[in-house]
Amino acid sequence: MLKKFYKIIIVPYTLFLLYLMFLGMGRFQYEDHQITIKPVFSTLEFIHNSIDPRSILIIVLGNIIMFIPFGFLGWIFQPLEDLKTLLYSFVSTIIIVEALQYFTRMGIFEVDDIILNTFGVYLGWLLRLLIEKRFSRSVL
Template sequence: MNSGSRKRIRILGKILFVLYIIFIIYFLLFSDWYGRTGQMQEYHYNLVLFKEIKRFWYYRDQVGMFATFTNLFGNVVIFIPFGFFMPMASKHRSFLATLFYSFGLSLCVESFQLITKVGCFDVDDLLLNTLGGVAGYLIFIICVALRRIHGRKK
């Protein structure tokens, strides 16, 4: 792959990264899809790791599979693009950088929810969001490896 193609891919990655950040801020903080339009009267937070994960799994028949899937897998899936586009758009392409920035973005979102009383602060969400960012990074690494293998064959 020549230098011009790499530069175009990098620019595309940066554009997609910015669009993704705008989407995630809107979706996680302002979207009414999860009832985020109104402010709660009191603070809601969970500081016990795995508490909400266990609760959703244990009561999955009562809360429904959609709610269970959304809470457990949705928090992972929504951060996969972050882990994929972050190394594409940044000079920091390491696993640790992706782990740190995924956790940092998730912490910012959760803290904002706590402060504004829109949603609730949940350490399980921090874990699941960070795992999503790491999964996205692993997909990025696989794609880079496949591109290099394909490039060598040409």
Template sequence: MQKTLKRLTGAAFLLYLLILAYILFFRGRGNVYMRQMPLAEYMTYAVNLVPFETIRGFWNAFQNDRIQTDIAMLNIFGNIALFIPFGFFLPAARRLRALWKCLAVSFFAILSAEGAQLLFRVGSFDIDDIILNLLGVLIGYAAFKAVFPIYKSMKKA
């Protein structure tokens, strides 16, 4: 049972990572004009290093009826939801049970993904995305900690 559960957890994590990569890098990403732009010029449009600027912009646009609710909610809550499984599977599959280890690995993975999106011009490098993604990791980690005693007892069976 223990080996089967470990394999299932690993397979589910791998499947999640493949879906995540598809969403981050391939699903409806980038327009042709922006992708042909020199990286330095693209960066002027696609980099936000000011914490909460994008979130505040979505919130203000939402309050002033300048943006549809679903667009603002998808951006904010989508960035959170996308990384909840990461926060759950990482400590389950890789034995990164300490919060700081899970957050450190998650931070570098998210930072790498944001950098790759910028480099390949299929998205932006936004500090708000990193903040929201890490919030998702924390929620997933909390869920893992809540079910870990059950998971542990199943592994022993």
């Protein structure tokens, strides 16, 4: 049952997430192409310079939490049950999305986003394993 629900909800969820990444949350088109390629340091700098803890939660934790559902893609595509295949596929896809943000100027190509999003997928994969071990096939 859980797998069936996931199969129904993942496409609209993905579309919603793409909307947020390109148009939502007050996004606008930058005048220039923006890129941040200092892994981890740019996020630490953002946290250090931010006076609003809510912004830190939304940006940093949001980039992790919003991608947890993609760790369950193995329920739909059997090859993605394997962590290596899942992460390779996801990183390839998120790089394309970040590049689209860069080329359309509707966002910033950020290496930290790739890292945080991938960590979210990894957490989702671990959660999927936990759920599968914890519950019988009848629940899934």
